[in-house]
Amino acid sequence: MATIFTKIVNGEIPSYKIAEDDNYYAFLDINPLALGHTLVITKKETDYILNIEDDELAGLIKFAKKVGLALEKVVECKRIGLTVIGLEVPHAHIHLIPINSLYDMDFKQPKLSFSDEKNSELTKRIQEAYKSL
Numbered sequence: 001m002a003t004i005f006t007k008i009v010n011g012e013i014p015s016y017k018i019a020e021d022d023n024y025y026a027f028l029d030i031n032p033l034a035l036g037h038t039l040v041i042t043k044k045e046t047d048y049i050l051n052i053e054d055d056e057l058a059g060l061i062k063f064a065k066k067v068g069l070a071l072e073k074v075v076e077c078k079r080i081g082l083t084v085i086g087l088e089v090p091h092a093h094i095h096l097i098p099i100n101s102l103y104d105m106d107f108k109q110p111k112l113s114f115s116d117e118k119n120s121e122l123t124k125r126i127q128e129a130y131k132s133l
Contacts, residue, residue: 003091005041016123018070019130023056024063028119029095031111034104036075036122038096040064049084049092060094068096070130074122081105 007013009025016028018038029037042060046052052060068080077098083105084094097105114122 003045003089005039005089005091005093006043006045009041009043016119018123018126019063019067021063023059026063026067026096028123032097032114033107033109033111034075034077034098035112035114036071036077036096036098036126037112038067038071038126039093040067040096041091041093046092047086047090049086049094052092060092064094064096066133067126067130069133070126071096071098073129074125 002010004013005025008015008027018026018028020026023043024040025043026038026040029039040060040063042052042056044056049057064082068082072080075098078100081097081099081104082094083097084092085107086092099105
């Protein structure tokens with residue numbers, strides 16, 4: 001059965017797509033911890049990140065790095081935090097979170113909500129920054 005992330009990649013569920021290539025897809029998290037919180041996934045369904053083949057994992061990290069650099073250009077923050085939890089959706093993914101302190105990545109925090117207009121505008125700005133890299 002396809003995961004929610006596969007359904008997003010296939011266009012069955014809408015997303016605020018930041019970037020995509022043949023193997024990877026990045027989009028804004030719908031339950032963000034911060035403005036710009038982005039998920040980076042493999043298009044191939046693999047439940048656990050440590051089960052991804054080495055070349056594919058290296059490609060995922062490289063893709064996430066470029067997305068993170070674009071995100072950093074658009075969202076004011078000290079750094080882009082990266083985390084892999086792997087319990088919430090059975091599809092390997094990396095969280096890219098703009099942070100100013102260690103506590104900004106605490107998943108116990110209340111999730112934020114942004115308007116469609118704000119998410120669309122942010123998506124466009126991050127896409128432009130991504131393309132310029």
